[in-house]
Amino acid sequence: MSGNIRLLSDTLAAVRAEGRSALIAYLPAGFPTVDGGIDAIKAAFDGGADIVEVGLPYSDPVLDGPVIQTADDIALKGGVKIKDVMRTVREAHEATGKPVLIMTYWNPIDRYGVERFTAELAEAGGAGCILPDLPVQESALWREHAEKHGLATVFVVAPSSLDERLAKITAVGSGFVYAASLMGVTGTRASVGSAAADLVRRTRATTDLPVCVGLGVSNAEQAAEVAAFADGVIVGSAFVKCMLDAEDETAGLTAVRELAADLARGVRNA
Incomplete structure (x- = not known):
């Protein structure tokens, strides 16, 4: 194992050794500005996030709900480019020493060039990429270059994934497995639902990779609920909403930091 995938794996192992789940935050690059997005990621780390996913804003985000779509639209209208996403990863990682991944749809990578991107x-x-719409059977080129550069390839599994499909996905993934807690798009919800625990159980039957759960978690109670059965708790829309709802950027950063602290208490109290 080489590159920053080792940092990612070591972080998840250290968290497990503490007897808790990892807190994984998601924030899009370029929102509200490139500099503001970097500051928001630092605030999430300051509050207690163990890992951060940097979203690569995309014009047709099939997995993202209205909150993240709104933030992506602001970033795209602001002119965010892939070079800005890379800068976001670099500055967030250098400032904190913690694992930073990119979450992106496949089309931007395909257009940019797989070798260049990796x-x-x-x-x-960067520690790797989460690729929600890249089919495993079409991922060989990506995985070849990711492995060459020491990057994790994180695939997404869903409650609809059959056991045979789960085994195929986890056999070629690395870093961790992203388990979508429910069918649908991202967004905060009143309840995470019971399908997530069953999905984690079925996924663990196929792999030793950590299984981290996302979609729907927005507060400490939900974080604790998911942390009781998952290796990581992924929170996105709630962080983005902090920035969207704030009266100014400073207030938004404070809200992000406070939410991270609240969620961190949740995963530690599970």
């Missing part, structure tokens, strides 16, 4: 991500200190 080389630049590794050079920026």
Whole structure:
């Protein structure tokens, strides 16, 4: 194992040794600005996040709900480019020494060039990529370059995934497995639902990789609920909403930091 995938794996192992789940925050690059997005990620780490996913804003986000779509639209209208996403990863990682991944749909990588994207991500200190719409059977080229540069390839599984499909996905993934807690798009919800625990159980039957759960978690109680059965708790829309709802950027950063602290208490109290 090489590159920052080792940092990611070591972080997840250290968290497990503490007897708790990891807190994984998601924030899009370029929102509300490139600098503001970097500051928001630092605030999430300051509050207690163990790992951060940097979203690569995309014009047709099939998995993202209205909150993240709104933030992506602001970032895209602000002119965010892939070089800005790489800068976000670099500065967030260098400032904290913690694992930073990119979450992106496949089309931007395909257009940018797989070799160029993986080389630049590794050079920026990135730990890997979460690829929600890349089919495993079409992932060989990506995985070849990701492995060459020491990057994790995190695939997404869903409650609808059959056991045979889960085994195929986890056999070629690395870093961790992203388990979508429910069918649908991202967004905060009143309840995370019972399907997530069953999905984690079925996924663990196929792999030793950590299984981290996302979609729907927005407060400490839900974080504790998920942390009781998952290796990581992924929170996105709630962090983005902090920035969207704030009267100014400073207030937004304070809200992000406080939410991270609240969620961190939740995963530690599970």
